[in-house]
Amino acid sequence: MSASLFFDIQRFSTHDGEGIRTVLFLKGCPLSCVWCQNPESRSRNFDLMYDAAFCIDGCTLCQDCCSAITRDGPADLLIDHQQIDAFDINNLKTCCPAKALRVMGEPVDIHAICEQLKRDKPFYKTSGGGVTFSGGEPLIHSDCVNTIAQKMQEENIDVAIETTLHVSWRKIEKNIPVINQWLVDLKHMDDNKFKRWTGGTLSLVKNNLIKLAGQVKDLIIRVPVIPDFNDTVEELALITDFSVTLPNCKVIHFLPYHTLGIQKYKMLGLRYQGKDKSLDNPGLLQKACEYAEHHPLKPLQTSVRG
C-alpha cells in the first residue's frame, strides 16, 4: 500500500463542522458518485491537473520533460493521462512556472501536517471550531487519521470527520475514541439506486452507521440533494425516517447539488457525467427540513448547507 496522500489543507473553513475549522483533504475514495465535485479527491494516486487559463502562451517546459504532453493550439495542452508514470509525475511537480499544470497529491508528513493544523488554534478556541478530516474518504487512511487525530486531542483541539462510512468497520471503530463529531453522508435508501449512482454498497454504509450511532455522541447525517437521484420529497423522507432511528443523531443537513467543481473534470482529462445545473428547488429543501423538524418519532435539527 502506497503512502497516504492529501491534496489540500483549507484554513478558515466554516461549513465543515462547528465554528472556524481547518480541513485536511485526504486523497482516495471507494465510491464514484456521479455528482462528485471534488474529482481530484477520488484517486489514491497522484493526479495531473491542467488549467489552461494560467498556461503561458508558447511555453514548452512541460512538453520538454514529459513525452505524454503535447500542445494542442496556442494555449491548450493535450495530456495523455494513461501514459503518465511516477517518473513523469516527479518531474512535473515543480515544472510549470505558472502552476497551470499541477500535480495533485502530497505525501502526508504527520509532523508537518500537525503543525499546519495547529496554526489556527486560537480561532478554534473562541469559535468552538477545530480540525476536520475530509476527502475523498478519509477513513481509507484510518491509521493516518488516527495518529493525527490523537495528536489534535492531545492539543485539546476538537476533531470532526466527513465520511461516507463506505469502509470496513475496523477502520471506523479504531477512530471512535479520537473523533468528536461525525458528519456522515447518507445519500439514498435504495440499494440499487445507490449502487448505480455511486458504485457502492448501501448495506455496508447502513450497517456501519447503525453500529457507529450507538457509540458516538455527536452524529450529523448529511444528505446531498441530487437532481434525478434523490430530489423528491419521498426519497428524502425515507432517509430522514432512517436517521431518526439512530440513537444520538439529532441533526440532519441537506446539501443542495452544486456545480462548482465541474471544470475540474476537464482539467483532469475526465468527462463529467452529472448535470451542469445546480439544484434550484428551495421548496423541496424546505419540505425536507419541515419533515425532519416535525418527525413524529424524533424531531431533528436541520440546515440546508451544513
Place this chain on the structure above:
Amino acid sequence: MNLDYLPLRIQKHKDALINIIKPPICTERAVAYTRIYQQNPALPIMMKRALALAEHLETRKIWIDNDELIIGNQASYLRAAPIFPEYTVTWLVNEIDTLADRPGAGFSLSEVNKNALKDVISFWQGKTVQDQSYAEYSDEQKAILDSGIIKAEGNMTSGDAHLAINNEKLLAKGLDGLLADVKLQKQLVTHNAHDESLECTHFLEAVHIVIEAVQNHIERYAKLAAEMAHQETRAFRKRELKIIAENCYHIAHKKPESFWQALQLCYFVQLILQIESNGHSVSFGRMDQYLYPFYKKDVEQTNRLTHGFALELLQSCWLKLLEVNKIRSGTHSKASAGSPLYQNVTIGGQQLDQQGYPIDAVNSLSFAILESCGQLRSTQPNLSVRYHQNISQDFLLSCLAVVKCGFGMPAFNNDEIVIPAFVDLGVSREDAYNYAAIGCIETAVPGKWGYRCTGMSFLNFARVLLAALDEGKDATTQQVFLPHEKSLHKGNFNNLDEVMSAWQQQVKYFTRHSIAIDAVVDTALEQLAPDIFCSALVDDCISRAKSIKAGGAVYDWVSGLQVGIANLGNSLAVLKQLVFEQGKVSQQSLAKALADNFSGIEGEQLRQVLINYASKYGNDDCEVDKLLVQAYEMYINELKHHKNTRFGRGPIGGGYYAGTSSISANVPFGANTMATPDGRKAYTPLAEGASPASGTDIHGPTAVYSSIAKLPTDKILGGVLLNQKLTPGTLDTAQDFHKLSMLIRTFFDVYKGWHVQYNIVSRETLLAAQANPQEYRDLVVRVAGYSAFFTALSVEAQNDIIARTEHSL
C-alpha cells in the same frame, strides 16, 4: 436596529448629492482672503488670517436647503469646492482650463469664476506654502520629490488637519465660555512679557477675532432660518425652521441645552474648520460619548425627542458632511480616489470609571449612530468602532449587521493594542483610554493632539528596494541618489545579508530626506498659514498662547505613510529563497527580467516562478513574514532618531512613528514603479496598506491575521491598515454572524490586530458597476482607510478593488 428604512427627506437629500457628477468650483473664499491680504500687507500673519476668515464668514453666501435639519454650507453651491490659494496655485495655473475633464475628479468652472480665479492666482504666485517650500528645498530634495520616491504634495498644497478638536470642552463651555478663556489669557500674557509675548498676543487677539466672527456667522444663519420660517407655507417645515433659528441664536453664545443644539454646534465647528483650512480628515472624535448626556436627556429621560427623529438629525448631519468638498490637483486626486474628506466618527471603546477601571463605553447613542449610518449607507462620516475584549456580543453583531449593508463600515480599531502602545509612548492613561480614530484608521487623543497623527510625506518602499538592488539607482528615473557597490545585474551580492544592508542604507537615506522635507513644509505652514480657529479648540494652545503648528498641542507625534509593504516582504522572500538558497534564479537573470518588465516567454516564465515558488506575505508563512518585519524595523529604528518641528516647544512627543494607512496611494505609486522581484509588473498597483498583495493571500483570513500580527504593530501607530473583502452571501445566517464575530475577536484579543475593515460586495456586482456606472451610482466600497462611491473611482482604482482576493466565509 432597522437598517432597511430611510426617511424620505433624507433619501431626497442624498439623491440630490450623489447625482452631482461635476460639482462647481466656488471662488468666494479665495477672493475674500485675497482681498484682506491685499488690503493689509503689513499686518502680522495671525491677524491677516483672522481677519480674512472673519471677512469671508461675514460676506459669503449662506443658504439652507433640502429641508435639512442640520444647517451650514461650506461654499456658495451644493457640493461646490472652495479654493485655498495660500497653500498653492501652481496646479491651478496648469489645470484651470481642463478641470472638467479629469477622470473621476472633474469640476465645473464658470467663465466669471475663471476670471476671478485668474486674479487670485496672479496675487498668490510666489507667496504660497508650496512656493516657499520649493524655495527652501535643496536640489537633492527637489530631485527626490520630482522622482516621486517621496511624495509630499498633499502636505504642501493644503492645510494639515488630520485631528479631532475638543468637542467635549466646546459643548461644556459654549462659544462665550471659550471666548472668556481667551480674554483671560490675553490679560495674563500682557502681564508676563517675554521673548515670545508679542507673537502670543497676536495669536490670542486672532483667536478673539475669529471666535466672534464664528458667533456672528451662526447668528447670520439664525436670521436666515427665521426669515425662511416666515416665508414657509408647510406647517412642519415652518416649525422646524423656527426651532433651527432659536437653536442658532442660542448656540452662537451659550452652551447647548438639547441634542439638536449640541449636534448643530459640533457641525458648525466642523464646517468652519474646513473653511479655515482645506486639510482633510477633520474628525469628530468620540461622538457617542460627548453627545450622550444630551441624547440621554432628550430621548431617554424627557422624551422631548423621538428615537426616529434623533436618527434623522444624525443623518442630516452626515449628509452635510458629504456636502463638504475638496479639490486637489489632478495627480493628487489619484492618490485620494473619490474626493474623500475622511471625516471620522468614533463609537464604542472603553472609559475609566471613578476608581480608574476600564469599563465598556457603548451606550444607546452608540447604537443610534450605528443605525443612522447603516440606514444612510454614505461615505461620510467615516465610521470607526473601538473594539475591546469586553465589548458586548450584542454591539459587535450590530456592527456586523451594518458591515453586511456593504458600504465598508464600520471599521474596527483595537483598544487592546492602541491603548498600551499610547501609554508606552508617554500618553497619560486617561487620555489613552479616550483615543479616537482620525481620518481613515489612524488614532490620536481628540482635542489634545496636533496635526497629522498620520499623513506626513509618503515613501515608496518598493522603489527604495529597487534602488538597493541596483547600486542605488532608481529604476524609474535612472537617477542615483545614494550610490553603493552592489547590484543584481553585476551579480555581486554574496548573500541576503548584503541585500538587507543595502536596503537599510537606502531606506535610512530616503527616510532622513522625507523628514527634512517635512520640516521645510511644516515651517512654511507655520509661517504662512497657521490655523487660528482650529488651534483655539485644541489643548493647550490657548494657555500656551500659540498655534498647534508652533507647539500648542498637548501631544504631537506624526507619521508618514509607507507604501508597498507587502511588495517589500515578498521581494525579499524571492531573493532569499529562489536566488540565494535554491539558486533557481540567478541575480543577473532577475535583473534582466526586471529591466525588461518580464517580457517574452522567458520573462513570463520567470515571473510566474517568482509568484508561485516563493513565500508570500499574508499566508502565515514565517519566512517571508520575518523578512518583512526585519526590513520594516530598519525603517522604524531610523525614525526613532527624528523629531518634528514642534519638538521641545511644548508638546509631549515631537517625534515620528510608522504608518501604513496610505489611502489609495498604492495605485498611483505603483504606476510609477518598475517591475519588482515579487513578480509584480511595472506600472501596476502596489499592495495596499499593510494588506497582502492582491491575489496572493490564498490561505484565507486567519492566515492573513497571523501574518499581519507579526508586524511590530505597537510601533506602527500611524495605522496598520487591513482591508478584507467578503462576498455578500457570507453573512446570510446567524451562524455566519457568529463566526465572523469570533474571527474578529480572536484577531484582536489573541493576535492583537490593530485594525480591520470589510468590503462586502460581490465581484459580479463590481464588474457590473464598472460596465454600467449609471445604475450603480450609490454603490459604496471600501477603498483603503475609507469608503468611496465606486463609480466615482478611476478605472485603475476600480480594477484594483476587483482584483483583491475574495474570502468566502
